[in-house]
Amino acid sequence: MSELTGRHPIDTIEPGSRRARQDQAPSHDEMVSALRSLPHGGLDDTARHLALPPAVRSAVSPLVVALRWSAIAYGMIFGTVQVFATGDFAVVGALTACLFLTTWRTSLPLKLGSPATPVRVAALTDTLIVAVAAGVSGLSESPFRFCVMAAVAVAAFGWGASWAAAATAVGAAGLVLGQLLAAPSGWPSAASLSAFAITVVVVAVLMVFAHVRLLDAERRRQGMAGRLEILGEANDLLTVLNSVARTLPNSLNQREALDAARVQLTITFRPSVIALLELDESHDEWIPKLAEGCMLRPTATISDLPFAMQQAIESSDPVLYEQLGLVDPASEPPAHPVGVASTSQSGLYVRLQARGRTVGVIGLEHPVAGHFRERDVRLVVGLADVVALSLDNARWFGRLRSLGAEEERSRIARDLHDRLGQWLTYISFELEGIMAADEGRFPELGQLYVDVQRALEELRDTLRQLRSGVSEDQPLARVAREITQRFTERTEIPVDLTVTNPDAHLSVPIENELLRILQEALTNIDKHAKADLVQVTWNVVEGRGTLIIHDNGRGFSADQGVRDSAYGLVGMRERADVIAGRLKIDSTPGNGTTITVVAGSMPGSKEESA
Numbered sequence: 001m002s003e004l005t006g007r008h009p010i011d012t013i014e015p016g017s018r019r020a021r022q023d024q025a026p027s028h029d030e031m032v033s034a035l036r037s038l039p040h041g042g043l044d045d046t047a048r049h050l051a052l053p054p055a056v057r058s059a060v061s062p063l064v065v066a067l068r069w070s071a072i073a074y075g076m077i078f079g080t081v082q083v084f085a086t087g088d089f090a091v092v093g094a095l096t097a098c099l100f101l102t103t104w105r106t107s108l109p110l111k112l113g114s115p116a117t118p119v120r121v122a123a124l125t126d127t128l129i130v131a132v133a134a135g136v137s138g139l140s141e142s143p144f145r146f147c148v149m150a151a152v153a154v155a156a157f158g159w160g161a162s163w164a165a166a167a168t169a170v171g172a173a174g175l176v177l178g179q180l181l182a183a184p185s186g187w188p189s190a191a192s193l194s195a196f197a198i199t200v201v202v203v204a205v206l207m208v209f210a211h212v213r214l215l216d217a218e219r220r221r222q223g224m225a226g227r228l229e230i231l232g233e234a235n236d237l238l239t240v241l242n243s244v245a246r247t248l249p250n251s252l253n254q255r256e257a258l259d260a261a262r263v264q265l266t267i268t269f270r271p272s273v274i275a276l277l278e279l280d281e282s283h284d285e286w287i288p289k290l291a292e293g294c295m296l297r298p299t300a301t302i303s304d305l306p307f308a309m310q311q312a313i314e315s316s317d318p319v320l321y322e323q324l325g326l327v328d329p330a331s332e333p334p335a336h337p338v339g340v341a342s343t344s345q346s347g348l349y350v351r352l353q354a355r356g357r358t359v360g361v362i363g364l365e366h367p368v369a370g371h372f373r374e375r376d377v378r379l380v381v382g383l384a385d386v387v388a389l390s391l392d393n394a395r396w397f398g399r400l401r402s403l404g405a406e407e408e409r410s411r412i413a414r415d416l417h418d419r420l421g422q423w424l425t426y427i428s429f430e431l432e433g434i435m436a437a438d439e440g441r442f443p444e445l446g447q448l449y450v451d452v453q454r455a456l457e458e459l460r461d462t463l464r465q466l467r468s469g470v471s472e473d474q475p476l477a478r479v480a481r482e483i484t485q486r487f488t489e490r491t492e493i494p495v496d497l498t499v500t501n502p503d504a505h506l507s508v509p510i511e512n513e514l515l516r517i518l519q520e521a522l523t524n525i526d527k528h529a530k531a532d533l534v535q536v537t538w539n540v541v542e543g544r545g546t547l548i549i550h551d552n553g554r555g556f557s558a559d560q561g562v563r564d565s566a567y568g569l570v571g572m573r574e575r576a577d578v579i580a581g582r583l584k585i586d587s588t589p590g591n592g593t594t595i596t597v598v599a600g601s602m603p604g605s606k607e608e609s610a
Contacts, residue, residue, distance in 0.1 A: 061109060064154060068102045071146035078143035091143065094133035098147045101129055112158030120159060124170045127151040131171040135178020148175070156205075168201055254394035254574065258289050261387045265364065268383065269348065269376055273365035275340045277305070278391065279358055283582050287573055289360070289391070294341045298569055298585045307338045309361050312349035318377045318384075319349040323369040345369040350380050352388035359392050395577070416459065424456050457490075469512055476511040476545075477502045477538055480518060484536060487522050493534060495522075500539035510579045510599050514547050517572045517583070521549045521595050524569075529553025529593065547597045555587040572597075 075098060079091045105126065111119050130147040137144055148171050156164030258276065265274055276290035277300070286305060288296040302310060312319045324339045324347050339347045344365035352360035362384060366372065431449045438445060470476050477499045484495040505511060518536070525531055531553030539546050569585065572595070576583035581599030 060112065060157075064109065064112075065106055067150045067153065068105060068147075071144070071150045072098055072102045074146050075144040079137070091137045094137040094142070094144050097133045098130055098144050101126060102147075110154065110158065112154070114158075120163060123151075123155040123158065123163070124167055127155060127167045127171050128174045131174025132178040132181070135175040136181055137178075164205075254289075254391070254397075257390045257394040261390065262290055262292060264383065264387075265362070268379060269364050269372070271348075271364040271366050271371075273339075273341045273344055273363070275309075275363040275365075276360060276387075277309070278360040278395070280577065281357075282580060286361070287570075287577075289570065293365075296340075298573070299583075305361075306340050306363070308347055308349045309340070309363050312351050312363075313358065313361050315351070318380050319347075320372055320374070320377050321347045321349075322372065324365070339363070339365050341365055343367050346371045348372040348376055348380055350384045352384055352391065354385075354388040354392035359388050359395075362387070416462070421456075421459055424452060424459060428452050428456065470508050470515055472508065475505040476515055477505065479515055480536065480538060483515070483519060483522070484534075487526070487534075491526050493526070493531060495534045495536060498535070498537045500537070501541065504540035506540060506543070506545045506599070510545070510581075513575045513579045513581075514545065514597060514599060517575050517595075517597055518547065518549060520572050520575075525549075525551045525553065525593075529555075531592065544598065544600045547599075548594065550592060550594045552592040555589050555592050557587075557589055 075095060079095050110123055110126075114120070127148065130144060130151050134142040134144045134148050136142075152164065152167045152171055155167035261276070262274055265271065271293075273293040274290050275288070275292075275294055275296060277286040277296070278289050279285075280287050280299075284301065286300045286302065288298070297304060302313060305313075308319055308321060308324075321338070324345050340363045345367055346369050347363060347365040349361065349363045351358055352362060362380075364372070364380075428449070431445060431452060435445050435449060470479055480499075481497055484497050487493070488495050506514075522534070525534060529551045531551035533552050535548075535550045537546070537548040573583050576597055576599065579599045581597055584596045584598075585593065586596070587593035
């Protein structure tokens with residue numbers, strides 16, 4: 001997933017607004033990497049390649065410098081004594097070589113643990129130089145013998161046992177070479193050479209042992225830290241899933257399930273954009289179910305979706321963009337935006353799967369780059385499984401529930417008539433009596449009476465819609481005529497109804513859902529369209545019905561048809577899904593809106609089996 005993550009190198013951040021600088025600020029690791037890349041400067045990276053605890057790694061460089069200079073200080077003190085006592089001025093040359101090398105390594109220290117061959121060879125070269133200096137100035141009696149031990153210790157600690165052995169061998173060779181240069185006529189005594197070599201080997205073994213133990217301690221520390229992090233994330237995920245498990249399955253109503261999912265996504269990830277689309281498998285289309293903080297098309301093919309969502313659908317893992325604005329998904333600019341909202345800078349996208357099939361996709365976005373992290377990726381995997389199952393259950397339950405919905409509509413209509421209707425009628429009668437006795441002293445009563453009458457009329461219209469339904473004796477062709485006539489009487493918007501084949505009809509459940517879609521469409525036209533003409537066409541051919549509702553109103557952009565609260569279009573699409581129908585919405589600003597619903601027999605009905 002690293003190829004999906006875009007980051008600013010710190011040397012390419014351009015000046016901008018304060019907000020932009022805060023959003024694009026490099027992380028601590030990026031700044032450290034950039035400083036280390038500066039030639040011969042920046043941070044001291046003596047132990048950068050060593051996998052040691054941070055506290056130990058930060059102390060390595062001072063300790064190495066202190067070790068080298070302690071050895072030089074010993075050599076300077078006792079070398080001076082040796083020169084005055086014996087007059088051996090070879091010690092001066094050895095001191096010069098050791099002092100120059102120590103100063104050089106203080107300014108440009110070796111990068112311990114570096115895999116680069118030149119660095120390792122440099123460590124052996126240092127050992128050879130100080131060993132020759134020690135051999136020239138007296139071998140085991142040399143005041144610079146500790147410089148040799150320091151050089152071997154650095155090689156052993158930096159690269160382990162194999163390079164410790166190599167440094168020891170090079171040191172021994174250097175001692176012999178230095179002794180031969182000081183006294184060409186004779187080899188150094190075996191006892192003197194052996195004693196010194198044993199001391200160097202002991203130092204090397206101790207450094208290798210320290211190197212191995214520190215590396216082992218760091219591995220255990222990292223392993224423990226990793227386990228603690230995993231346990232913490234698992235605990236967070238279990239908390240989230242427990243909360244989801246207690247909220248989502250409480251209702252099989254799809255709208256309630258979606259609202260519960262929205263709340264949980266908001267609490268867990270704090271996004272500014274939530275886009276949830278459901279897959280209509282029968283037509284291979286993606287239908288918006290949640291559109292918070294963004295606007296989505298009423299229906300889309302996979303090629304119409306934002307690029308990041310396409311990647312999530314095709315991937316088995318979530319897709320993370322830590323910086324949307326810096327990702328180039330292809331060699332050429334994509335045909336569609338990378339993210340859902342143009343203001344988003346980071347995004348997290350995941351495919352929803354239930355019962356082995358894809359049911360939807362979720363996109364979460366935020367205007368701040370880096371808002372979503374790897375931890376969120378692991379959390380969203382578990383959450384997506386629960387949301388997908390809940391969404392799929394609610395979808396199938398909605399299809400089953402539609403078969404018994406008409407009885408519930410009749411019960412609600414009776415309750416509204418017996419309770420609210422009677423109360424409004426009583427209030428109306430009381431207002432008439434008060435107004436008759438008032439003799440015009442309180443003109444506000446007249447306006448209140450008008451409002452009550454309007455509420456009564458709207459209640460009666462609602463009751464007529466609830467009670468209106470398709471039956472064997474009242475097919476959609478006849479009921480639709482009554483519905484459109486009442487719509488014209490109430491809104492003064494003429495409706496031209498055309499029934500092409502009045503003797504043909506579909507099953508009662510299908511036509512009932514089509515009737516509800518017609519009612520919802522007329523309600524939207526009255527509230528939003530500002531139309532002065534509506535055309536409705538109903539036709540049934542060979543068991544397949546087509547309902548077309550067109551208005552000449554203001555229309556809307558298809559790309560912005562589904563907003564945060566645009567549940568009218570969503571509700572119509574859900575009703576079409578219940579009867580395995582296809583709903584298409586065509587609209588452009590200024591040219592009105594056309595809603596087309598094509599539906600056939602319900603699965604398992606007599607028409608389908610025939």
